[in-house]
Amino acid sequence: MNRSSAPAGFKERVASVWLPVKSFLERYRRQSFAYPYVLWMALFVVIPIILIGVYAFTSAEGGFTLENFSGITNYIPVFGRSLWLALVATAICFIIGYPVALAISRMDAKAQRIMLMLIMLPMWINFLLRTYAWMSLLENTGLINRMLAAIGVFDWINAMHSGNPNYTPITHFQLINTNGAVVLGMVYNYLPFMILPIQSVIVKIDPFVIEAAQDLGASSRTVFRKVIFPLSLSGVISGITMVFVPSVSTFVISRLLGGSTNMLLGDLIEMQFMGAAYNPHLGSAISLIMMAIVVICMSVMNKFGEGEEQAVVM
Amino acid sequence: MSKELIRLVECRKEFDGEVVLDSINLAIKDKEFLTLLGPSGCGKTTTLRIIGGFLKPDSGKVIFDGVKINDVPPHKRKINTVFQKYALFTHLNVFENIAFGLRIQRPKLSEKEITRRVQEALELVALKGYEKRSVSQLSGGQQQRIAIARAIVNRPQVLLLDEPLGALDLKLRKDMQRELKQIQQQVGITFIYVTHDQEEALTMSDTVVVMNKGEIQQIGTPVDIYNEPNNAFVADFIGESNIIDGIMVSDHLVRMYGRNFPCLDEGFAPNESIDVVVRPEDIDIVPVEQGQITGTVTDVTFKGMQYDIIVDFQGFKWLIQTTDHSPVGAKIGVKIDPDGFHIMKKSEYSGLYGDYSSYSAEYDELSADPGDGGQEDE
Numbered sequence: 001m002n003r004s005s006a007p008a009g010f011k012e013r014v015a016s017v018w019l020p021v022k023s024f025l026e027r028y029r030r031q032s033f034a035y036p037y038v039l040w041m042a043l044f045v046v047i048p049i050i051l052i053g054v055y056a057f058t059s060a061e062g063g064f065t066l067e068n069f070s071g072i073t074n075y076i077p078v079f080g081r082s083l084w085l086a087l088v089a090t091a092i093c094f095i096i097g098y099p100v101a102l103a104i105s106r107m108d109a110k111a112q113r114i115m116l117m118l119i120m121l122p123m124w125i126n127f128l129l130r131t132y133a134w135m136s137l138l139e140n141t142g143l144i145n146r147m148l149a150a151i152g153v154f155d156w157i158n159a160m161h162s163g164n165p166n167y168t169p170i171t172h173f174q175l176i177n178t179n180g181a182v183v184l185g186m187v188y189n190y191l192p193f194m195i196l197p198i199q200s201v202i203v204k205i206d207p208f209v210i211e212a213a214q215d216l217g218a219s220s221r222t223v224f225r226k227v228i229f230p231l232s233l234s235g236v237i238s239g240i241t242m243v244f245v246p247s248v249s250t251f252v253i254s255r256l257l258g259g260s261t262n263m264l265l266g267d268l269i270e271m272q273f274m275g276a277a278y279n280p281h282l283g284s285a286i287s288l289i290m291m292a293i294v295v296i297c298m299s300v301m302n303k304f305g306e307g308e309e310q311a312v313v314m
Numbered sequence: 315m316s317k318e319l320i321r322l323v324e325c326r327k328e329f330d331g332e333v334v335l336d337s338i339n340l341a342i343k344d345k346e347f348l349t350l351l352g353p354s355g356c357g358k359t360t361t362l363r364i365i366g367g368f369l370k371p372d373s374g375k376v377i378f379d380g381v382k383i384n385d386v387p388p389h390k391r392k393i394n395t396v397f398q399k400y401a402l403f404t405h406l407n408v409f410e411n412i413a414f415g416l417r418i419q420r421p422k423l424s425e426k427e428i429t430r431r432v433q434e435a436l437e438l439v440a441l442k443g444y445e446k447r448s449v450s451q452l453s454g455g456q457q458q459r460i461a462i463a464r465a466i467v468n469r470p471q472v473l474l475l476d477e478p479l480g481a482l483d484l485k486l487r488k489d490m491q492r493e494l495k496q497i498q499q500q501v502g503i504t505f506i507y508v509t510h511d512q513e514e515a516l517t518m519s520d521t522v523v524v525m526n527k528g529e530i531q532q533i534g535t536p537v538d539i540y541n542e543p544n545n546a547f548v549a550d551f552i553g554e555s556n557i558i559d560g561i562m563v564s565d566h567l568v569r570m571y572g573r574n575f576p577c578l579d580e581g582f583a584p585n586e587s588i589d590v591v592v593r594p595e596d597i598d599i600v601p602v603e604q605g606q607i608t609g610t611v612t613d614v615t616f617k618g619m620q621y622d623i624i625v626d627f628q629g630f631k632w633l634i635q636t637t638d639h640s641p642v643g644a645k646i647g648v649k650i651d652p653d654g655f656h657i658m659k660k661s662e663y664s665g666l667y668g669d670y671s672s673y674s675a676e677y678d679e680l681s682a683d684p685g686d687g688g689q690e691d692e
Contacts, residue, residue, distance in 0.1 A: 208401035211368055214388045215395045216415035216468060226414070230405045 055284035068285035075268060075286065082265040083293070085179060086247035089186035090194075093243045094236070096187070097194035101235070102228075104195070105202040116199070119192045131185055131256045138175040138184075138257065145172040177259030185253035186243075193242035201235030202228065237301050245294055265290055319344040319471065319504055320365060325374035327360055327528075334360050335371070336528040342506065343521075344471075347498050349507045351515040352525035353551070358508045359476060361525070365506060366474050367391050379471075394465035395474040399481065400457045402449045408460055409445035412436065415468040435463035438497060455486045462497065472504045479514065491517050512552045516540065524548050545658055549591045550667035556597075556632040557668020560590040560657070568655055571607050571628060577655035589658045591668070594622070594635040596654035605647015611640050624670050631670040 025032070059065040104115045122130060137143045148154065154170055161167040175181060205228060213223045251266030258264065265286065272283025320342040327335040335357045342348050350358035363369040364376060367388035376384050383391065394415070403411050412432045416423050423431075436442050439459035449457060458478055465473055475494075479487045495518045498505045509515055515522050516536040524531040524539060524547075532544040543549035546557050560570035565580035570590055582588060602608050612631065613624040620635045625646065640646055 206399070206401060208397045208399060209403060211388070212395070212397055212401040212464075213403075213414070214368075215366065215393075216464065217389045217418050218414075219389055222418050226418070227403060227405075231403075233405075 052284040052287050055281050056288045058281060060279075060281060068281045069289075071282055072285060072289060078263055078265055078268050079289075079293075081179075081262070082248055085182055085186070085264065086244050089183045089190065089247045090240055090244045092183065092187050093191050093194040094240065097191055097239060098198055098236070101195045101198035101202060101232075104199050112199075112203070116196070119195055122188075123192060127189065128252060130189065131253055134181075134185055134188065135176065135256050138181055140172045140174070140176070142176070144175060148173070176257060177262065179258070179262060181257040182254050182262060182264070185257045186247045186250065189253065190243040190246060193246075194239040197238035197242065198232055198235040201232045201238075205231050233304060237304065240301060241298055244297065248294060249290060317344040318342070319346075319379060320506075321375075321377040322361070322364070322371075323375040323377065325361075325364060325371040325376065327357075327364065327369065327371050334528050335364075338374070338528075338530060340523060340530065340533070342472075342504060345502050345504055346520050347495065347505045347507065347518055348521045348523065349509060349515040349519040350523050350525060351509060351512060351551075352531075353510055355527075356525040357528040358510075358525050360528075362395075362474050362476055362506060362508050365472070366393055366395050392470050393472040393474060394468055394470040395476065396458075396461050396465050396478045398476045398478065400461040402457055402460060402464070404448075404450055406449070407445070408436075408441070408447045408449060408452075411449055411460055412464045412467050414464060419468075431467055432463075435467040438466065438500065439463045440493075454482055455490065458482065458490065462494075466497070466501060466503075469501075470503065472506060473498075475505060475507045477509055478507075480509075487514070494518060516552070524551060526551070542656065543591060543658060545661035546589050546591075546663040546665075546667045547661070549589075549656070549658065550663075554594045554633050554635070555668050556592045556594065556670070558590045558592070558630065559665070560588055562586045562588050562657060566652070568657060573607065575606065575650065575655060576652045577657065578652050579655065579657040582657065582659075587660055589660060589664050589668075591656040591658060592632070592650055592654055593656075594633045595620075596650060597632070597634045597636075598649045598651075599634065599636055599638055599640060600647045600649045602645050602647040604649065606649050608645060608647045611642050611644045611646060614640065614642055633670045 056068055057064055057066070059067060100119075104112055107115065135142075139145070149171070154172070158167075158169040161169075209231075210223055210227060213227045214220075218226060249266050249269075251264065251270045254262060254264040254267055269283050269286050269290070271277045272279045272286070318341050320340075322338050322340040325335055325338040326333070334355075338357075338361060340361075350361055352358045360369060364371050367383070367386060367390075370384060375382050378386075378391070378393075403414065406414070409432055412435055413428050416428045416431060432445070433442070436444065439462055441456060441459050441463070444452070444456070444460075449460060452460065458481075461478070478494075479490050482490060491514055494505075494507075507515075507518065516539075519536055521533065522536055522539045523533050526547050532539055532548045534542070539548065539552055543552060543555070546555075549555040549557055558570050560568050562579070562582040562585070563569045563574060564584055565582075566577055568575050568577045568579070568588070568590055607627055609625040609627040609632070611623050612626050615622040617635075620637050621639055623634050623636060623640055625632050625634055625648070634648070
């Protein structure tokens with residue numbers, strides 16, 4: 001009734017500015033906790049990606065060019081090998097990992113914790129060290145070959161061929177510097193990333209849903225095929241993503257276990273930035289193509305999981 | 315409704331050394347609606363799971379249609395279950411959920427036959443046109459109907475229902491009770507229903523099995539169970555009861571509060587110590603001078619249809635349901651007709667129930683709390 005109709009005083013003017021700001025802050029208070037991370041992402045993820053884009057489409061002189069991409073055709077075999085080895089490693093991880101995840105999820109809570117810890121245990125050791133360890137195992141004079149020699153495997157093989165004059169006796173198996181060694185390194189390093197997401201999804205399946213399937217006449221095989229596996233798909237997709245993406249871009253594993261002849265995409269890119277072949281423009285173009293391939297692979301994968309919770313893309 | 319279909323003989327089950335079922339003997343007739351009723355932890359869900367094949371009894375026999383089926387796994391029994399929390403397949407739509415059992419049948423059913431039977435089942439639960447929906451889009455009541463359709467579509471001989479309405483709100487629960495009874499009569503198969511809700515049991519069942527502490531307390535029709543409870547536990551669990559210490563002076567004459575009351579019961583030893591049950595609705599309030607006994611009103615709660623009043627009779631508090639309002643502190647007399655008394659033999663439950671000293675308005679809600687009703691046997 002007696003409200004003053006005088007022009008707004010200082011207090012009111014401050015309030016007219018401050019109150020909307022305050023209500024904004026209040027409304028977005030939760031979101032504001034994410035700002036540091038958003039800033040981090042912008043600085044160290046988004047800007048570098050933009051830079052890669054810029055480098056990929058420019059020449060050393062600074063002008064626009066598509067030459068970097070046309071130059072890539074020389075490296076098609078590297079792309080092919082990278083994708084192939086990553087695919088094989090992912091498939092092996094899945095074949096080994098799924099049964100393990102299933103078995104773990106059926107254990108009681110305490111055994112599950114112990115098993116998960118054992119699976120995580122290797123990750124406590126530096127990635128590089130673990131890969132070096134494989135090197136010393138697989139080398140021509142490494143632990144495995146020496147052990148095989150000690151139990152007389154090579155003598156036995158050489159003796160089998162003793163009648164053949166063209167035969168050169170062997171002293172070791174070629175283990176290191178093979179595609180097999182690279183795949184082994186990938187499987188060894190990334191297997192936990194397959195097991196963990198699958199296990200975490202299977203554990204959450206309602207046991208009554210499994211009972212319902214049995215109740216409706218499903219044998220344990222049918223229960224697995226028609227209920228457990230479909231319900232675990234989102235975990236499978238996460239697992240595949242988490243193994244495939246690092247496998248396709250790794251350069252440490254291929255460098256240490258694959259030798260100089262088995263170059264992968266990661267090595268190729270690294271060479272363009274750090275190595276003798278210094279050409280960040282070509283490196284950026286390769287990186288862009290690789291990113292595109294990965295995104296396409298993942299979106300295809302996610303199609304399979306539609307209806308379920310979407311898997312992480314990267 | 316005559317042939318016997320399932321029989322449990324001396325079934326016993328322990329979990330970690332704790333007896334959850336103690337020598338259960340139970341015969342279930344074909345096409346019967348039988349309810350296992352009892353509080354949390356009474357063994358009702360365990361009994362159901364033994365019939366379904368999800369648990370094996372430690373000892374005793376489960377007989378189905380004359381054949382012992384102790385070792386037959388669930389997927390080979392002609393029994394289907396409606397689970398407490400529906401347990402629908404979230405990766406399949408409504409149609410495929412219902413068709414699940416049909417698709418794994420051997421010999422294979424034709425796609426036409428499957429479609430026909432799924433439609434039929436959907437019609438039965440009044441959800442025609444929902445085939446393509448994802449089950450997560452459905453309300454609780456609709457999910458429950460799908461769970462029922464999914465179980466019934468396989469034409470089992472027996473349908474097990476484990477507190478299927480526990481997660482629904484009161485109004486929906488009442489509707490579903492009626493509907494379930496209709497469905498049972500329509501498809502003409504045996505329903506074995508587990509609940510802790512005595513009203514639900516009385517509304518739907520042909521036979522009620524009252525259980526407590528892993529033992530069967532009473533088996534009977536709803537009317538029998540209500541009117542002729544076997545012991546203080548049953549009398550207290552089914553409806554409201556005032557249970558008073560008494561002496562059976564002779565046939566048709568019971569003594570309590572130092573007074574003889576005429577009643578209809580007979581067949582007890584002269585002067586045998588017994589429990590007297592008087593239902594709150596069987597008590598008439600009369601002026602003090604006309605009362606068989608007199609007491610003081612200590613609490614009045616308006617319940618809509620009636621007043622719940624608590625009356626102190628010489629230190630023992632009774633619950634009386636009446637449409638006449640009596641204020642707190644009023645002296646009243648009561649009169650009980652001979653058919654208002656029910657006499658029970660003394661049991662381990664004597665003296666535990668039937669006193670309303672701790673009665674309060676929240677009492678009903680507490681005892682009706684569905685809470686973890688079905689989880690007790692896990």
